[in-house]
Amino acid sequence: MKNIELVTxxxxxxxxxxxxxxxxxxxxxxxxxxxxYAPYSHFHVGAAILLDNGxxxxxxxxxxxxxxxxxxxxxTACFYAGSTYPDAKFxxxxxxxxxxxxxxxxxxxxxxxxxxxxxxxxxxxxxxxVPVLLAGRNEVYRLPSVKSxxxxxxxxx
Numbered sequence: 001m002k003n004i005e006l007v008t009x010x011x012x013x014x015x016x017x018x019x020x021x022x023x024x025x026x027x028x029x030x031x032x033x034x035x036x037y038a039p040y041s042h043f044h045v046g047a048a049i050l051l052d053n054g055x056x057x058x059x060x061x062x063x064x065x066x067x068x069x070x071x072x073x074x075x076t077a078c079f080y081a082g083s084t085y086p087d088a089k090f091x092x093x094x095x096x097x098x099x100x101x102x103x104x105x106x107x108x109x110x111x112x113x114x115x116x117x118x119x120x121x122x123x124x125x126x127x128x129x130v131p132v133l134l135a136g137r138n139e140v141y142r143l144p145s146v147k148s149x150x151x152x153x154x155x156x157x
Contacts, residue, residue, distance in 0.1 A: 006151045006152070008143065008148045008149075008151065009143075009144060009148070010141050010142070010143055011141070011142040011143075012139055012140075012141055012142075013139060013140045013141075013142055014138065014139055014140075015138075015139075015140065018133075018140060021050070021092070022092070022094075022133055022140070022142070024056075025048045025050055025056065025092055025093075025094040025133060026048075026094045026096065026133055026135045026140060028046075028048035028056055028058055028094070029046045029047055029048040029058070029073075029094040029095055029096040029133075029135060030046060030096040030104065030135060031046065031058075032046025032047060032048060032058040032059060032060045032073065032077075032096070033045060033046035033060060033073075033096055033097065033098045033104075034046075034060075035058075035060040036060040036061050036062070036073065036098075037060070037061070037062045037063055037070075038061055038063050039063060040063050040065075040067075041063060042099070042100040043061075043097065043098075043099060043100070044060070044061065044097065044098040044099075045060065045061040045072065045073040045074075045095065045096070045097045045098075045109070046058065046059070046060050046073050046095070046096050046097075047059045047060070047073040047074045047076070047077040047078075047093065047094065047095050047096075048077065048093070048094045049077050049078060049081050049090055049092070049093050049094075050090070050091045050092040050093075051081060051085055051088035051089065051090060051091060052088055052089040052090075052091050052126075053085060053087075053088045055081075055085055055088065057077050057080050057081040057084065057085070058077055059073045059074065059075070059076030059077030059078075059080055060073045060076060061073045061076070062076060072111065072112060072114070072115045073095065074093070074095060074111045074112075074115035074118070074119060075114065075115050075118050077093075078090075078115075078118055078119055078122055079118075081122070082122065089122075089125065089126035089127070089128075090119075090122045090123060090125075090126045090130045091126075091130065092130060092131045092132075092133065093119060093130060093131070093132050093133065093146070094132075094133040094134075094135060095108075095109065095110075095111060095132070095133070095134050095135065096135040097109040097135075103137065104135070104136065104137045105136055105137065106136055106137050106138070107136050108134035108135055108136040108139070108140065108141045109134065109136075110134055110149060111149065113150075116146065116149045116150040116153075117150065117153070117154065119132075119146045119149075120146045120147060120149075120150055120153055120154075120155065121155075122146075123145060123146040123147065124155045129144055129145035129146075129147070130145055130146050131143065131144060131145065132145070132146055132148070132149060
């Protein structure tokens with residue numbers, strides 16, 4: 001038998017430790033939570049993606065009574081980016097979430113599996129690592145790439 005050890009490096013930063021570009025992206029992800037439509041889960045998620053053309057696209061989760069017809073914030077943003085700026089490559093992604101108390105969650109929330117795979121496809125198309133910022137109430141997790149969220153991934157397409 002052989003074991004494979006998977007290790008993911010996560011930087012934990014306070015908001016004061018973010019670069020100006022990171023801070024802007026996190027702030028836009030946090031603002032995007034206000035455009036979420038979450039009447040069932042009451043869990044509001046926002047995402048912001050910086051593209052290599054300088055544009056920043058945003059998305060929020062959109063629920064639907066015909067579950068699972070809604071979509072997550074991350075996929076809303078990445079599919080909007082892909083359809084609006086088809087030649088632009090992803091540079092960085094930020095995700096934030098608010099809970100039923102309307103306050104930002106204490107611990108940063110990572111994307112679901114479907115969003116991880118969708119984001120990974122755009123990272124693969126970009127041809128380089130795309131850092132991920134996961135924003136909590138008081139701190140931000142910075143991961144070096146989307147792939148670090150999905151180490152045993154499917155990238156052959």
